[in-house]
Amino acid sequence: MLSTNTCWRGIPLLCVCLAACSNRGQPTAQPTGTAPPAEVLQVSPNVQQATNETAAPATQETVVPERELFEGWAQPKVAFVLSGQQKGYIEPCGCSGLANQKGGLARRHTLIRQLRKRGWPVVALDAGNQVRRFGRQPEAKFQVAVDSLKRIGYQAIAFGDSDLRLSAGVVASATMPSDTEPSPFVCANAAVFDRSATPQYQIVEAGDKKIGVTAILGSEEQKQVVSGEIILQTPEAGLDEVMPTLRAADCDLLVLLAHASIDETKELARKYSDFDLVVTTGGRPEPSYQPEEIDGTKAMLIQTGKKAMYTVVVGVFDDEQQTLRYQRVPLDARFDDSAEMLRQLASYQDHLNRLGLEGLELKPILHASGNKYVGTDECKECHQKAFAVWEGTPHASATDSLVHPNERSEIQRHFDPECLSCHVTGWNPQRFFPYSGGYLGLEATPTMIGNGCENCHGPGSAHVAAESGDIEVSDDKLTELREAMRLPLSKAEENCQQCHDLDNDPKFLKEGAFDKYWPKVEHKGMD
């Protein structure tokens, strides 16, 4: 039997359900082209309620055209799917809910599969930087990212500077052609070990079009690559070598993937004016809504944005009025996860598990204070009230949320240092390594499970040793050690933001958010 309260709570749900049904019955703006009707879904027509802070009052309603993905597109001859600057974001981390985050290979694959299922000849190209940072984990991630792009069917992939900062052997192993499989990697002016190891261009055939693709690594980006095993030329030198062959190939379209600043990309596009599409990683954080032109060229400029939150789809049409059409596609929750890519993500986590911290070459480092982490149980001995508060917060179950994730729950994350660093005790939250005494595993260090006291207050070995009498110290020293464990409220916010950062918890950074969050974990005094 429902209580009155429950019934009242049900009313909003009822309204939502009825509204949902009601909205679906509303007339919908019709697309002007031949896109399938299934793409058109009604949204709330609430313009009348929109607030107007600054403008004069409305005198007449006017049209704000509804924008749909691929609105008015007929079947293109070729559909380019363009991406770049993934920078390690093979999936949204999910800390603030997958529905609130864009990007990820699983959604990108779904988009491409849907386009292919429509019968569109898809040519998928990536302008580079699959990872950020360097070291064993980015190497493992690079391998899974490249393998995933191959599975998705990418025809050409450029090198980014972050890719080329990884061990040359790992990059070569993932990107060189084998006896049975050609490599989709392409770069006119960078290669691993030897110029012959990476093709300088690719010829792709799709629909009835022949497409030449080349790529460059920009001058500034090259400065980040210091390994002598990476063979580098200036972008101009590389393009000078490639262009005669590409021109002679009699392609219908030429594409440049420029892992370079937007200014350098434009300069190159003007100098080598044969390109129809110029894709750059050097622009804004998000691709522009509309395609851009490069003065003095016929090229359409495409910005990939950062973190692969979007892809850009460019359709090629036999239409003299509009040969190329442009669509920015946010990879949001409207795109289901591709099961194949989820398997890839699971495989990556399994890989991290097999490597372990030893295989990832992550050795505990002594904290700058010189102290070691001792675990929350030690704190509990004296600070029982504070412990009781902590125990009731999500901080206490932070590790459990990796072992049993709420979303994509079949993929455990408790072997992933990029997740562990904020979900266990005794790690550097931004640099993804353990401190001495910090968490090493569920069984190896059970007292370091959860985001414990010491993550805010600092490692407590000296304080605990002094209080328990394991070391003899003067009263002054005892007081000094106690003071060192205090975290003044004035510094707490900055400390919290080490984990509650722009990527993982943007709400926390909004004005006044700390004052709202703080009471949930507040504890005072030494009890």
Add this chain to the structure above:
Amino acid sequence: MRIWVFGAMALVIGASLGAISTRLEYANLGESFEVHGTVSESVSTDAPPSELVIVDGDTKDFGLVRYDSEHPHVFVIRNSGQAPLRVTKENVSCSLCVITKFTSAVVPPGETLNIDVTLQARKLGPKINESLELRTSDPSHRTVSLQLMAYVGAVARLSAEGLPLGSIDALKETTASCQIHGYFSSQIEIVQSEFIHATMREYFDFEIKQLDIADMPEKDPYVRSAYELTVRVKPGVPVGPFRQTLKLLARVEGQEDTMLELPIQGRVDGAISFIASPEFSPQYGFLQGGRVASAEGKTWEMHVMVKGPQHQDVELTIDAIEPKECLTASLGEPKALGDNITLHPLTVSVPKGAPAIARLGNEQGDAGQVVIKTTHPTAKKLILSVRFAVE
């Protein structure tokens, strides 16, 4: 009572219809391409056009700013057409960085609209390029992107994220450089320095030299002080990969001290070495195969790299595999890369149907081995340890 019965029925019916509708939509291709959270109106198309003009440009560059600082700006949009102009906020590139209360407005002909925007420098940058995107009823400006740019300075910042040196020659000194840039003072003092990995500390050294700011490239116009940081790796580093981190404490008068961290990594190769996916650990010399399902088997593609003047003459053969019943290995056609390197493809497999075994290199069983014999004058034999279990 009746109203609750009606309510409950409406709830069930509504939920069912919603679920069916959703299911029908998502059953077909293209279901992801709907409009997403935007607004629409339908009006006759023969109305006179509105015409949008952005007064004083669509881009505001705040120049050099400090992290976490706020920078307000007002974009002005004028309607030069004959019909009212509807302007609606579509998106901001970063909701923490681009702050505006504007949501939508109708601008009568001849009037202007002020859009107040504040850029919060919440990213380390250094270059920040954020946008506020608008939809409008002007047919020639359906979308407008207003740009907010800035350059986030720092007391001191390294020009490189790290120094990945790749393969180095153990007999020679190796050097690599990056720069330290200061944005708020012409002098930076390094008051503390340390190579943090004690076991490798003896092989590392560094020096810092102030650069003439006039020599700085134009592309970093806000730098007020610059230093060349050169890291030296001394001869004698043992064969295998190495890692080090240089920590520097930078001080500028009147500013909070800044800790700079420069990770350094590289490796010393022998004449013959394995190159492979990260499942191969060059530090410990084993392939971490993990647990393999017998019904599926597993294959690892690797290369053996031969370097040096005889690289093309060296021949490799598989000499021994252990345990033979559940591990196979084969070498492919060698491929020369330039004048100094030949790569020999190496495929290691646990075949489908292999018997259960534990060779994880622990108390349950030693790691498996693939032994490769070579004709190299000094490196006669190469051993690959394979840690795996068949289940």
